Amino acid sequence: MPATVQQRIEKSLAKSKASVFVRADFVCFGSPSQVRRALRAALDDGALVRAGFGIYLKARKSSLTGKTVPALSLVEVGLQALAKLGVKAGLGRSAQAYASGQTTQMPMAAVVQVGKSRGARRIGFGNKAIRSERG
Secondary structure (H helix, E strand, O other), X not given: OOOOHHHHHHHHHHHOOOOEEEHHHHHHHOOHHHHHHHXXXXXXXXXXXXXXXXXXXXXXXXXXXXXXEEOOOHHHHHXXXXXXXXXXXXXXXXXXXXXXXXXXXXXXXXXXXXXXXXXXXXXXXXXXXXEEEEO
16 A cells, blocks of 8 residues: 555655755655645644744754654754755854854844845744844
């Protein structure tokens, strides 16, 4: 008996080294409605977390609250998701200054530089979201 779309997607997620996925990554598994149902089941099972329109993340259980949380930090999620969407992105100015040792102040906000890109997609989880700066 052939595997269902949901089983094939779950197997693909388990094998994949990537942590950020867009809906286009799953198009080869079936029709859009089948893929949508399989992704909804993966969200309900806690294997994935939704990070925006058509953006999904591998998830893990939080050791503190027991809830499902992304496996990556918010900045890494933003950078990888934007790369999958075809936008060249980098760390924000404050994070670059901290990483290079120009300042000792840690950046508190998750900010990425998107260059001249004009996309306005919300990427985040829960009440936290990536902010973008042009430059």
